[in-house]
Amino acid sequence: MKFCDECGSMMKKQDDIWTCSDCGAEELADEADSATMTSTESQQESGAVDVSDIDDADIGPTTTVICPExxxxxxxxEMKQIRAADESETRFFTCTECNHKWREDDH
Structure with missing residues (x-):
């Protein structure tokens, strides 16, 4: 990834020329710099993970909490930050017995 020296926007490479998508500035591509860059074109999307053959203990941490179901x-x-950064994380639970899912927030 390369950024424009003129306006700071991301540039796109076409053939041997970097072109700014905002201001149109152009720059000759340097092969040494291009060799160290990673392209997302060659990356493959990962699919769903099959956990049916994995022991429950290997899936993630457990805690003592009463399943409401x-x-x-x-x-x-699992804990995730789904609200503002200055608020606490939300805890997501999955019962090891019935697979019921619920969440807890600090109030």
Missing amino acids: CGNDTARY
């Missing part, structure tokens, strides 16, 4: 006392958990 079946009363089991163990669940896998």
Whole structure:
């Protein structure tokens, strides 16, 4: 990825010339710089992960919490920042017994 020296916008490479998508500035491509850059064109999208053959203990951390659906006392958990950065993370739980999913927020 290369950024324009004139306006700071991202440039695109066409043949041997970098062209700014905003101001139209052009720059000759340097082969040494191009060799160290990574292109997203060759990256492949990863598909869904099959976890059916994986032991529950290997999927993620567990904690002691009561499932509101079946009363089991163990669940896998994951924490994600889904609100503003100055607010606490949301905890997502999955019951190890019935696979019920729920979440908890700090109020």
